[in-house]
Amino acid sequence: MTILHLLFGRLSVEALPFWEMLHYPSRQNVVNGAIATAAGAVVLGGAGLAVLLITRYRKWRVLWSDWLTSVDHKRIGIMYIVLAFVMLARGLIEANIMRGQMAFALDGGFLSADHFEQFFTTHGTIMIFFMAMPFLTGLINFVMPLQIGARDVAFPVMNSISLGLTAAGAALVMISLDIGKFSTGGWSGYPPYTESAFNPGVGVDYWIWAVSLSSLGSMMTGINFAVTIYKKRAPGMRFMRMPLFTWTALATSILMIFAMPALTVATGLLALDRYLGFHFFTDHFGGNFMNYVNLFWVFGHPEVYILILPAFGVYSEVFSTFSGKTLYGYTSLVLATMAIGVLSFTVWLHHFFTMGQSADINAVFGIATMLIGVPTGVKVYDWLWTMFRGRVRFTVPLVYGLAFSMLFVIGGLTGILLANPSIDYQVHNTQFLIAHFHNMLVPGTLFGLLAGYHMWFPKAFGFRLDERWGMFSALCFIFGFILAFFPLYGLGLLGYPRRTLDFFDPVYLPYMVAAFAGALVILAGLAGLVVQLLVSILHKEELAVPAGDPWDGRSLEWGLPAPPPEYNFSMLPEVSSRDAFTRAKEEGTAYRAPAQFHDIEMPKNSAMGMIVCVGGFLAAFGLVWYIWWLVVAASLAMAAAMVGWGFTRHTERIIPAHEVELAHLRWLAVVAVTQPVSRGEEASPSNAGLAVLETGE
Amino acid sequence: MSAATPLQHPGINLGPAHPETEGKSGELLFGFWVFLMSDAIIFGLLFATYAVMLHARAGGPGPARLYDIKSAFIETAALLSSSFTYGMASLALKYGRRPGPLLCWLLATMCLGGLFLRLEVQDFITMLHQGAGPGRSGYLSAFFALVPLHGLHVTSGIIWMLAIIGQIARYGVDREVKLGLLRLGLFWHFLDIVWVVIFSFIYLGGLA
Numbered sequence: 001m002t003i004l005h006l007l008f009g010r011l012s013v014e015a016l017p018f019w020e021m022l023h024y025p026s027r028q029n030v031v032n033g034a035i036a037t038a039a040g041a042v043v044l045g046g047a048g049l050a051v052l053l054i055t056r057y058r059k060w061r062v063l064w065s066d067w068l069t070s071v072d073h074k075r076i077g078i079m080y081i082v083l084a085f086v087m088l089a090r091g092l093i094e095a096n097i098m099r100g101q102m103a104f105a106l107d108g109g110f111l112s113a114d115h116f117e118q119f120f121t122t123h124g125t126i127m128i129f130f131m132a133m134p135f136l137t138g139l140i141n142f143v144m145p146l147q148i149g150a151r152d153v154a155f156p157v158m159n160s161i162s163l164g165l166t167a168a169g170a171a172l173v174m175i176s177l178d179i180g181k182f183s184t185g186g187w188s189g190y191p192p193y194t195e196s197a198f199n200p201g202v203g204v205d206y207w208i209w210a211v212s213l214s215s216l217g218s219m220m221t222g223i224n225f226a227v228t229i230y231k232k233r234a235p236g237m238r239f240m241r242m243p244l245f246t247w248t249a250l251a252t253s254i255l256m257i258f259a260m261p262a263l264t265v266a267t268g269l270l271a272l273d274r275y276l277g278f279h280f281f282t283d284h285f286g287g288n289f290m291n292y293v294n295l296f297w298v299f300g301h302p303e304v305y306i307l308i309l310p311a312f313g314v315y316s317e318v319f320s321t322f323s324g325k326t327l328y329g330y331t332s333l334v335l336a337t338m339a340i341g342v343l344s345f346t347v348w349l350h351h352f353f354t355m356g357q358s359a360d361i362n363a364v365f366g367i368a369t370m371l372i373g374v375p376t377g378v379k380v381y382d383w384l385w386t387m388f389r390g391r392v393r394f395t396v397p398l399v400y401g402l403a404f405s406m407l408f409v410i411g412g413l414t415g416i417l418l419a420n421p422s423i424d425y426q427v428h429n430t431q432f433l434i435a436h437f438h439n440m441l442v443p444g445t446l447f448g449l450l451a452g453y454h455m456w457f458p459k460a461f462g463f464r465l466d467e468r469w470g471m472f473s474a475l476c477f478i479f480g481f482i483l484a485f486f487p488l489y490g491l492g493l494l495g496y497p498r499r500t501l502d503f504f505d506p507v508y509l510p511y512m513v514a515a516f517a518g519a520l521v522i523l524a525g526l527a528g529l530v531v532q533l534l535v536s537i538l539h540k541e542e543l544a545v546p547a548g549d550p551w552d553g554r555s556l557e558w559g560l561p562a563p564p565p566e567y568n569f570s571m572l573p574e575v576s577s578r579d580a581f582t583r584a585k586e587e588g589t590a591y592r593a594p595a596q597f598h599d600i601e602m603p604k605n606s607a608m609g610m611i612v613c614v615g616g617f618l619a620a621f622g623l624v625w626y627i628w629w630l631v632v633a634a635s636l637a638m639a640a641a642m643v644g645w646g647f648t649r650h651t652e653r654i655i656p657a658h659e660v661e662l663a664h665l666r667w668l669a670v671v672a673v674t675q676p677v678s679r680g681e682e683a684s685p686s687n688a689g690l691a692v693l694e695t696g697e
Numbered sequence: 698m699s700a701a702t703p704l705q706h707p708g709i710n711l712g713p714a715h716p717e718t719e720g721k722s723g724e725l726l727f728g729f730w731v732f733l734m735s736d737a738i739i740f741g742l743l744f745a746t747y748a749v750m751l752h753a754r755a756g757g758p759g760p761a762r763l764y765d766i767k768s769a770f771i772e773t774a775a776l777l778s779s780s781f782t783y784g785m786a787s788l789a790l791k792y793g794r795r796p797g798p799l800l801c802w803l804l805a806t807m808c809l810g811g812l813f814l815r816l817e818v819q820d821f822i823t824m825l826h827q828g829a830g831p832g833r834s835g836y837l838s839a840f841f842a843l844v845p846l847h848g849l850h851v852t853s854g855i856i857w858m859l860a861i862i863g864q865i866a867r868y869g870v871d872r873e874v875k876l877g878l879l880r881l882g883l884f885w886h887f888l889d890i891v892w893v894v895i896f897s898f899i900y901l902g903g904l905a
């Protein structure tokens with residue numbers, strides 16, 4: 001054991017992405033090494049550029065005290081979504097490289113098998129754990145407390161710690177581009193392939209710790225959201241008066257609380273196998289990998305609904321708001337949401353119909369799976385009826401919603417096909433499956449989250465997003481999706497397996513080329529989002545909506561200034577019905593000053609989130625590379641910080657009543673001089689966030 | 698508990714004599730109950746894993762050769778008694794005027810918890826000496842994931858207790874200390890329940 005080994009574990013210069021290419025310069029090594037090196041350079045360059053810009057504009061203090069240590073749910077939500085967009089960019093670029101490989105894969109292609117495997121592993125891991133999860137967590141963080149009339153979540157510091165854990169996991173996935181390699185075992189990491197006997201390198205360890213950190217963060221997020229919704233609703237905000245987005249947030253949090261531990265157990269036991277020589281999934285000495293498969297999908301299937309339910313919530317708000325109508329079938333939507341939540345725990349076995357159960361068991365799980373289609377179908381009808389005879393405006397969120405309502409039904413139907421075990425036997429592990437779950441998660445989750453981003457962006461930043469670029473981007477995403485994934489149904493039926501590097505039968509080629517074209521169109525959609533953000537920032541004066549209600553909104557958050565003050569509500573609202581803000585506008589009680597202002601107690605900033613983020617990252621990095629002193633040091637530092645945190649007192653500060661009053665009156669003055677706009681002028685510069693009262697449904 | 702004040706949360710409520718905890722305890726304690734539910738899932742899945750792997754011994758030793766019922770029984774007695782002493786600590790917190798009795802009961806709880814850990818570690822060492830470590834078979838892997846995890850929970854409970862005693866030394870029995878003790882109480886009794894399941898299901902079941 002040399003001193004280098006003690007200091008750096010198994011980390012050496014060979015971990016650099018260009019090492020192999022320099023030492024074994026075959027054509028394939030050079031191509032793959034160049035791609036890996038470029039990716040590593042982008043990560044380092046991006047981080048370096050960020051550091052440079054922050055230093056250049058002297059923003060470190062602002063970044064630290066207004067953002068990183070902030071426990072304000074709105075800022076934490078925004079940081080989550082920023083993280084999600086960064087990871088979305090990486091995930092989409094990886095998707096394009098994979099589709100590029102497939103388009104040229106007749107008799108070869110340019111990627112090595114190992115590199116291709118890393119691509120589909122990181123793509124899946126990132127899109128699930130570091131794009132969709134942070135995105136929906138961020139959206140719920142921002143919107144839900146505002147919708148229920150709360151000043152913050154129940155545990156603001158824990159909220160910051162959750163973000164820290166998720167960010168640490170994401171950083172681990174990113175650093176694997178520069179140092180070492182990521183797992184080649186797919187996003188589900190099935191043993192025995194991921195056991196150390198077959199996979200002794202660092203890749204699987206990167207995957208284990210990245211996923212474990214984020215699952216811990218998500219479990220805490222679930223607790224936080226659920227307690228917030230149960231305990232912190234404004235007076236009169238009964239359960240059946242909550243906006244539907246809040247309902248879906250509740251269902252998702254409950255799923256997080258119960259499903260995340262299963263993932264923690266699965267990855268934890270796999271880590272015990274790899275690090276300490278346990279025999280859970282090794283397939284000898286009594287190990288049995290089917291245990292892993294069950295544990296993973298006991299988490300994995302509820303996870304699918306963790307991802308989709310908040311999007312259902314967004315669509316409910318979108319269809320109702322942009323149709324100018326109260327939500328059709330509110331009660332049935334609530335019941336359907338909760339029914340899906342319960343059923344989601346009863347279907348996990350359909351992920352492995354072909355792995356050796358009896359036909360009877362498969363039948364039970366197949367029927368349970370088809371049952372989930374029922375409440376989901378109810379929802380789609382409710383959304384359609386919400387638009388019926390409404391004042392429908394084809395804004396970006398509604399366009400996403402319309403695309404969703406058609407594409408999601410198609411994806412759902414292919415799901416019903418797959419739920420039939422005998423059909424599943426024919427198409428499992430083919431591109432048909434890939435098409436199916438992208439068909440659910442792209443129009444479902446991703447479009448929903450993007451619709452939510454467009455809808456609530458003005459609330460968060462005080463100005464709307466450019467509508468034209470938004471539409472360009474939406475159409476790219478929608479038609480790019482169709483072009484990229486519908487061919488995969490055909491490929492699957494032709495028997496093309498998933499995760500397969502190349503092929504020798506030219507019959508697959510046209511489908512592959514079409515799918516690549518679709519992926520490029522989707523990438524254009526992402527570029528559209530970037531341009532849209534830049535254009536909107538340039539024109540933020542004419543897009544400004546300081547009065548706070550650009551879409552004639554219906555729930556409480558739209559009755560606040562944009563952006564809302566730190567404490568959200570000058571006085572906690574009294575709620576007497578659904579669509580509380582619409583009701584207030586109709587009764588003329590919106591935009592009033594409360595009779596008396598009070599001091600407001602808000603939590604102080606806390607560095608705990610950042611300590612856990614950095615400590616968690618370092619501990620995990622040490623575990624990956626066997627740098628044991630780093631693991632011990634980082635763990636002790638985190639434990640000490642936890643104990644020290646218990647010794648802090650006076651964690652609240654008071655915002656004096658006169659400050660609240662001043663801010664409130666200033667906003668009312670803005671509202672007073674704002675010209676109300678009708679829904680026809682919604683997208684025009686004259687929309688400054690005050691809606692003309694348009695009566696009738 | 699007077700009839701006039703409704704329960705803020707399940708479990709012991711400090712009641713109107715501790716007005717500073719009003720309004721805070723409801724959310725915190727409810728949140729901690731939810732966390733325990735999540736933790737219970739982890740234990741539940743490990744129990745299930747154990748049950749599935751009970752016979753996956755790969756020719757290695759089984760429960761009859763490995764478990765020492767006497768030791769497990771003393772451990773059980775120590776842990777159950779520590780739940781009793783923690784209950785007394787909670788009562789001292791609720792009704793006591795000075796921190797003395799509270800500290801005594803907490804110390805007694807820690808001693809019993811320490812005794813439990815001491816015996817449990819001895820059990821593990823004996824098993825390792827017999828060549829029955831976690832790498833021997835799937836069954837022993839499952840055992841060594843489940844039972845020591847409970848032991849780790851007890852360890853962190855004792856560290857938590859030490860931290861709270863430190864807080865009492867620094868600040869007296871203030872609001873944060875009270876809220877901490879209420880949550881630690883839930884945690885401690887939860888670990889007791891998990892142990893009861895471990896004792897009956899793993900030790901008694903294994904030796905039956």
